[in-house]
Amino acid sequence: MTVPLGGIPLAEHAAVYAALRRAGFTDLWSSEVAGSDAFTPLALAAAWQPELRLGTAITPVFTRGPGLLAMHAAALAEAAPGRFALGLGASSPVLVRDWNAAPFDEPFKRTRDVLRFLRAALAGQTVDGAYDTFAVRRFTLERVPAVPPPLLLAALRPGMLRLAGAEADGVILNWLAADDVPTALGALGERRDGFEVVARIFVCPTEDATHARALGRRLITSYLTVPAYAEFHRWLGREETLGPMWRAWAAGDRRGAGAAVPDEVVDALVLHGSPERCRDQVRRYADAGVDVPVLALLPTPEQAGDPADLIARLGPA
Incomplete structure (x- = not known):
């Protein structure tokens, strides 16, 4: 289920999360547009319902610096070890440029670069170098999660779908009909073991x-x-x-x-x-x-x- 539910304060979501678990829902996935941020509803769920899996769908790659995004992901992975998946995506010019005053340049490359940076940073590596869209100087997470979260990529068209298939642990699909799913999956190419397909x-x-x-x-x-x-x-x-x-x-x-x-x-x-x-x-x-x-x-x-x-x-x- 996508959380939080509309019209219900976050402080009252403990009952919502409990009802979802009783009904057989296994996962809670947040989004980040202009309501709650992607991480706070999941942090509450990590404490209230330690049996549920948590995921972001999606966290934009432009609206946080690479290091801060790594810290957000590491903290939630530490709070919910083995139960958190980080979904990343380019988002849109409206959300990035118009609402967050950040440039929306080269979204494919930025998404690829953030994915690669996070893969290294969340594994505890010191990242020091230049990517095509940003440079990082000697960043090392102080609290490396015992179980690094899988990294999923929001993808629509063939280029991003191929990137997801080649380098991510899963893909997040959105705004498609059930009959469209085979077309999207056909563009992924060869996938990693355990590759996961998520659809909102x-x-x-x-x-x-x-x-x-x-x-x-x-x-x-x-x-x-x-x-x-x-x-x-x-x-x-x-x-x-x-x-x-x-x-x-x-x-x-x-x-x-x-x-x-x-x-x-x-x-x-x-x-x-x-x-x-x-x-x-x-x-x-x-x-x-x-x-x-x-x-x-x-x-x-x-x-x-x-x-x-x-x-x-x-x-x-």
């Missing part, structure tokens, strides 16, 4: 299809008009179905862009229906090759109060 899946557990599709259209026009996601879906073969949305968006017609997204695209990318139906749709991702399907819950008209019942109906148990 947007789920709106309501039988109010009008609500779910309206919310899905807003999300799709917000995300899939970002250049990297637009190119990803062109590569997946959606030029014809999403082309009208992209053209309307480029012309400044936000309302028209949303209206141009076909129902079948919304239904493929934002799962909806009863919790049980959503759970069955998530299983299609696992059948297609995803090892860790990560639900991202979206608000529903029925949403109110204690989420334990909804969690139980969505959970594999």
Whole structure:
């Protein structure tokens, strides 16, 4: 499950994490956009639910210095030994440049360089040298984790997917349909032993299809008009179905862009229906090759109060 859940204060998530464990969820994965940072919700979970696995999906490679990112990862790996995975990604110009005042230059190289730096630093090596996108002078972690976390890479198109297959311990997929999974996995090339495939899946557990599709259209026009996601879906073969949305968006017609997204695209990318139906749709991702399907819950008209019942109906148990 993606955490934290919306509308519930972090201080009250102990009950949420307990409900997730009872329902059979094995992993908690955080994100980092404009809500909580990626590490704090997982640090709480490390103390409250020591049986659950933890992961970031994702931590941007531009918004922290390499040394600070290594320290964040090492601290959480120490708090949850053998249960933490660090997911890295380039993120987007809006998050990096517009919100964090950092340059968004050469995202592929920066991601590759941070991945290589962390591999060495989290193993306890002294890192001293220049990468293509930054230089580090004699950095050594003072608290090296006994179990270095696996490093997973968020990837969309073939170049980053090949990098993940060649150098990371897993890949994190996002904004794709179950039928798209084989295309993405086919671009990974040869993988390391134990390589893991994680996918974030947007789920709106309501039988109010009008609500779910309206919310899905807003999300799709917000995300899939970002250049990297637009190119990803062109590569997946959606030029014809999403082309009208992209053209309307480029012309400044936000309302028209949303209206141009076909129902079948919304239904493929934002799962909806009863919790049980959503759970069955998530299983299609696992059948297609995803090892860790990560639900991202979206608000529903029925949403109110204690989420334990909804969690139980969505959970594999």
